[in-house]
Amino acid sequence: MKWLHKDLLDxxxxxxxxxxxxxxxxxxxxxxxxxxxxxxxxxxxxxxxxFFAEPSTRTKTSFDVAAKRLSAxxxxxxxxxxxxxxxxxxxxxxxxxxxxxxxxxxxRHWCSGAAKFIADRLDCAVINAGxxxxxxxxxxxxxxxxxxxxxxxxxxxxxxxxxxxKHSRVAxxxxxxxxxxxxxxxxxxxxxxLPSTVRSWPVEVYSDLNEAVKGVNGIMCLxxxxxxxKDGLLPDLREYACTYGLGPKHVELAxxxxxxxxxxxxxxxxxxxxxxxxxxxxxxxDQVANGVAMRMAxxxxxxxxxxxxx
Amino acid sequence: MAKKxxxxxxxxAFLKGRxxxxxxxxxxxxxxRDTQTEFDPEGAEVQDAFGLTMMPSMIDVHTHLxxxxxxxxxxxxxxxxxxxxxxxxxxxxxxxxxxxxxxxATTELMLEKARRHWPDGxxxxxxxxxxxxxxxxxxxxxxxxxxxxxxxxxxxxLPVKNTDLFRKAMExxxxxxxxxxxxxxDPFMAVxxxxxxxxxSDRLGLQGQPDMAEALQVSRDVLLxxxxxxxxxxxxxxxxxxxxxxxxxxxxxIRVTAETCPHYLILTEDYLEDxxxxxxxxxxxxxxxxxxxxxxxxxxxxxxxxxxxLATDHAxxxxxxxxxxxxxxxxxxxxxxxxxxxTWGLVRDGVISEETFNRAWVTGPAETFELPCxxxxxxxxxxxxxxxxxxxxxxxxxxxxxxxxxxxxxGSVLKGRVKTHFLHGKKIV
Ligand SMILES: [Zn+2]
Numbered sequence: 001m002k003w004l005h006k007d008l009l010d011x012x013x014x015x016x017x018x019x020x021x022x023x024x025x026x027x028x029x030x031x032x033x034x035x036x037x038x039x040x041x042x043x044x045x046x047x048x049x050x051f052f053a054e055p056s057t058r059t060k061t062s063f064d065v066a067a068k069r070l071s072a073x074x075x076x077x078x079x080x081x082x083x084x085x086x087x088x089x090x091x092x093x094x095x096x097x098x099x100x101x102x103x104x105x106x107x108r109h110w111c112s113g114a115a116k117f118i119a120d121r122l123d124c125a126v127i128n129a130g131x132x133x134x135x136x137x138x139x140x141x142x143x144x145x146x147x148x149x150x151x152x153x154x155x156x157x158x159x160x161x162x163x164x165x166k167h168s169r170v171a172x173x174x175x176x177x178x179x180x181x182x183x184x185x186x187x188x189x190x191x192x193x194l195p196s197t198v199r200s201w202p203v204e205v206y207s208d209l210n211e212a213v214k215g216v217n218g219i220m221c222l223x224x225x226x227x228x229x230k231d232g233l234l235p236d237l238r239e240y241a242c243t244y245g246l247g248p249k250h251v252e253l254a255x256x257x258x259x260x261x262x263x264x265x266x267x268x269x270x271x272x273x274x275x276x277x278x279x280x281x282x283x284x285x286d287q288v289a290n291g292v293a294m295r296m297a298x299x300x301x302x303x304x305x306x307x308x309x310x
Numbered sequence: 311m312a313k314k315x316x317x318x319x320x321x322x323a324f325l326k327g328r329x330x331x332x333x334x335x336x337x338x339x340x341x342x343r344d345t346q347t348e349f350d351p352e353g354a355e356v357q358d359a360f361g362l363t364m365m366p367s368m369i370d371v372h373t374h375l376x377x378x379x380x381x382x383x384x385x386x387x388x389x390x391x392x393x394x395x396x397x398x399x400x401x402x403x404x405x406x407x408x409x410x411x412x413x414x415a416t417t418e419l420m421l422e423k424a425r426r427h428w429p430d431g432x433x434x435x436x437x438x439x440x441x442x443x444x445x446x447x448x449x450x451x452x453x454x455x456x457x458x459x460x461x462x463x464x465x466x467x468l469p470v471k472n473t474d475l476f477r478k479a480m481e482x483x484x485x486x487x488x489x490x491x492x493x494x495x496d497p498f499m500a501v502x503x504x505x506x507x508x509x510x511s512d513r514l515g516l517q518g519q520p521d522m523a524e525a526l527q528v529s530r531d532v533l534l535x536x537x538x539x540x541x542x543x544x545x546x547x548x549x550x551x552x553x554x555x556x557x558x559x560x561x562x563x564i565r566v567t568a569e570t571c572p573h574y575l576i577l578t579e580d581y582l583e584d585x586x587x588x589x590x591x592x593x594x595x596x597x598x599x600x601x602x603x604x605x606x607x608x609x610x611x612x613x614x615x616x617x618x619x620l621a622t623d624h625a626x627x628x629x630x631x632x633x634x635x636x637x638x639x640x641x642x643x644x645x646x647x648x649x650x651x652x653t654w655g656l657v658r659d660g661v662i663s664e665e666t667f668n669r670a671w672v673t674g675p676a677e678t679f680e681l682p683c684x685x686x687x688x689x690x691x692x693x694x695x696x697x698x699x700x701x702x703x704x705x706x707x708x709x710x711x712x713x714x715x716x717x718x719x720x721g722s723v724l725k726g727r728v729k730t731h732f733l734h735g736k737k738i739v
Contacts, residue, residue, distance in 0.1 A: 112514055169515060197509045
């Protein structure tokens with residue numbers, strides 16, 4: 001299969017059939033991850049730069065493992081070790097990276113639009129590993145892949161996204177992808193943690209969690225940034241946990257086979273009850289495992305795309 | 311030999327719908343005649359303006375010249391050059407320099423720079439700070455600033471948070487007869503910057519600034535102006551909510567005047583979402599670009615007089631400052647070079663009338679800020695420029711006189727170009 005996109009900035013760039021073929025490719029790589037020797041020579045000699053201007057152990061490790069399992073060389077450029085702290089501009093960092101001729105740059109940055117900024121200036125592939133509040137396409141794809149493996153077709157399924165949606169790039173990318181895949185999306189959060197124009201989004205909006213969970217097939221909890229209380233968006237964490245934290249009584253109201261997801265890292269006892277996080281309905285660890293497979297699929301397709309082969 | 315009667319004669323210029331010869335004597339308009347076939351220059355300098363349209367020099371009451379302190383962005387000389395080529399005969403420059411224009415020394419420095427670089431160039435009128443260092447804590451020495459040559463007061467980019475202090479500043483300024491200009495932005499509501507709070511900011515994941523933030527402060531200012539029975543001028547109004555308040559205030563006889571900028575008439579927040587210009591910091595401006603409905607409301611308000619006139623809010627920045635992540639880029643659009651062509655385009659397209667255009671750039675600002683202007687009546691200053699209404703030009707670094715090349719119009723082709731500009735009958739361009 002030929003991959004034509006140079007960059008992955010958000011899932012809005014992908015068609016439904018492209019998303020499905022990413023799922024196919026990820027399923028293929030999933031098999032490699034079950035072998036005793038979890039390494040194939042597919043990307044031998046190619047290099048991936050992991051440029052994380054905002055700290056993230058999970059996503060970065062996931063990409064690093066994915067690159068290594070495909071035999072690509074991966075290099076890290078963390079905020080602390082890069083020149084960013086010395087006042088170097090993103091443009092200069094990008095030009096420096098360009099001079100090192102990588103095949104792909106995976107970037108996490110605290111500014112929305114930062115991935116687009118570097119993609120416009122680099123010849124190599126850019127994969128957005130999260131830019132500000134804007135997009136987190138690889139998370140959405142691994143979530144979609146996890147659900148696809150659980151249920152097959154997502155048409156007719158209802159997914160509830162619960163928590164701080166206003167500041168969440170995970171929620172933004174998931175809404176776009178789940179809509180593409182035919183699922184119904186619900187959202188539940190206090191009004192202060194919803195986007196100002198959420199009513200125009202293709203989602204059903206709830207403020208009462210007991211109503212929101214009724215009959216849903218999947219619940220995706222989001223991590224609450226604990227400083228939101230200081231920003232004046234919440235009275236306190238206890239009230240949040242009591243009102244919007246997912247607990248066993250909510251799961252009772254959902255579909256009997258409901259699945260629970262969380263992109264991690266979790267605040268146990270805040271946005272999710274600790275036992276629920278570990279119960280057999282929880283897909284949290286499947287998400288982590290599928291994250292590696294999905295990122296292998298992405299690195300493979302973006303680094304062997306048409307035009308990258310010469 | 312008879313004594314020469316005229317110093318300058320502009321021949322065959324197109325003015326207000328007819329072809330005329332304009333006679334200038336001692337820096338003022340002496341006569342305007344329909345073009346004669348019989349013509350005796352009587353020793354005067356003659357400029358043939360065939361094919362060109364004549365326009366009174368425009369006035370921009372809201373520019374940022376950056377000198378002293380940020381000369382790499384713009385300085386008095388480059389700013390005046392951009393003004394002259396842009397069709398402006400007078401500009402008022404804001405106080406957010408470094409040091410802030412809150413002492414006579416800074417005002418005098420600006421005026422001295424203008425005089426030394428270009429004694430016959432566009433008239434420069436500095437705007438003094440309303441509070442010391444624009445901090446919003448203590449009143450600036452407004453009497454001293456007026457004596458040094460300031461023509462108005464404003465805290466522009468840093469609106470005074472303390473409403474009581476703002477009231478005192480308005481009262482104190484009123485003693486010196488100079489307008490107070492307010493940048494309307496509720497300091498607590500306006501945490502986001504550079505993008506309107508709405509569907510676009512929500513999709514882009516940017517912290518937006520609600521139009522409410524502007525309208526709330528507009529409401530405060532209008533109430534203050536009514537209570538104190540004083541005039542207030544509202545800078546760069548950008549949204550319909552503010553217009554509703556201003557319209558009502560004017561109907562009630564409150565002394566409020568308001569300006570908007572060309573970019574709010576021709577651009578919308580959609581620019582930031584267009585795939586070609588997504589997250590472009592060139593369109594990061596404060597107040598932010600709004601949705602189409604607001605743009606249309608601004609045009610209507612300009613036409614019906616709710617908006618008294620236009621100003622550029624010329625905010626030049628260096629390329630490296632804008633070529634950064636959206637969140638950290640400075641706000642502002644470089645506007646002097648493009649203001650004429652973009653707004654004349656609205657006249658050409660029948661969106662606004664020529665009378666509105668003239669009020670927007672000439673008579674409106676002149677009346678509010680008590681500046682001389684040319685209405686093409688006998689005795690008016692011979693301040694005018696000639697432009698080619700058909701000439702197309704591409705907005706790019708090479709075609710802009712300002713040091714600030716930061717404009718979302720970069721790469722676009724505008725129609726209508728200033729060819730020559732006279733102030734007091736002297737050619738400056
Ligand atoms: Zn301002």
